[in-house]
Amino acid sequence: MMNLTLKIWRQKNASDKGQIVDYPLSGVSPDMSFLEMLDVLNQELIEKGEQPVAFDHDCREGICGTCSLYINGRAHGPETKITACQLHMRSFKDGDTIYIEPWRAEAFPVVKDLIVDRTSFDRIQQAGGFISVNTSGNTQDANAIPIEKENADKAFDAATCIGCGACVASCKNSSAMLFVSAKVSQFALLPQGQVEATDRVLNMVKQMDEEGFGNCTNTGACEVECPKGISLENIARMNREYLSASLKG
């Protein structure tokens, strides 16, 4: 069992200034997940009549992209290619001090404590992250269109982006280019995505800029911290798509 000191960002609401608050927590099992450890802390806070720490979570198995904790200076904590809900307390040791903060970006305003508003990602998706398919009953079988294996694999890899926002949180510039490039790439690599390709990349990048995300300077932090290992290759592809679309449009 471990004894920890948690330094957690507490903020009552979007307009509150917020601050880091220290919470000592004892009897933490190394087998607990990180979110279970927060559940234990919250139970203690509730029993003491205090407000529990608000944090985002849903599937708790690394596929929904809901959890969003900046733990000890890294998105989703010290391990790579996992989300915060897949992080376990065995990654820490007895006596550790753990900073737990929300994603920091002007485009991700804090709603309460560790919960941020990521609807800016939704608006980027709505700007072009889709294909228009007739679903009236005579839709063509997708398998009837041959797709080169390499492109199919790359499109699938891009489509594994869960939109958690770790790329933005990790980037020193709060850039969303890894997320947007994954969404652009998953369609750009497939024939079904070609019809709307020009409008898609122009509109998604325009929306990304309007949301106030920063400019990518290719530090590569996003790729390292992405729980799904989305590659920087996607950003290069989006740059090509954007420049080509700009020349056409």
Next chain:
Amino acid sequence: MSGILNSSIGRKFAMALSALFLMFFLLQHFAINILSVFSPDTFNEVSHFMGTFWVIQYVLQPVLIFGVVFHFVMGFVLEIKNNKARKIAYAKTSRAANSTWMSRNMLLTGAVVLAFMVLHFIDFWIPEINTKYIAGDMSGLIDPANTESGFRYYEELVHKFHSPLRVGAYVIAFVLLSLHLLHGFNSAFQSVGANNKYTNGLKGFSKVYAIGIPLGFVFIALFHHFTH
């Protein structure tokens, strides 16, 4: 096409193009300067050609000045915009875990290179412009009245590297330039969309370029300092 420079990707692309141009310029600058070590006469001949050929003086030189100014101004503009994208900083960050020092400090290394360029312009460029276009001496000779006096370029170069303080400043600036290039070289290719099966090979070449070229300039400065 309209408004491309107002977009984040457009600015990235423009920054990368100016960087690629400047890296090409640096390579040709080094190729000429290293001649001063092996053959002062050839160095003089090439310098005179570069300093008097109208295409270089009136076409490429203004393009170069524009490229330098654009790259620096855009660098600062992007930094300001990026700082606005996160107004509240994290209480704790572990940036070394996911990115290199060079990639995170391009503004710092770039600012030192900018300071060096001011010194470099005062040392070489302004006197050169003064001699050629203010005093009107296009001869390139040590003594314009004496055609036997020989070209002045090598003498001027050697003279500048007498001062240990100046040589020290050059060495520091080129170390910072090397750090700038260690991230900048690959970053420029990534920004223009070149990330493919050749990227790993390019990364290897970028290290050779980013360390080799500045080291070469340092060698030239130290060579002339200790041999004259």
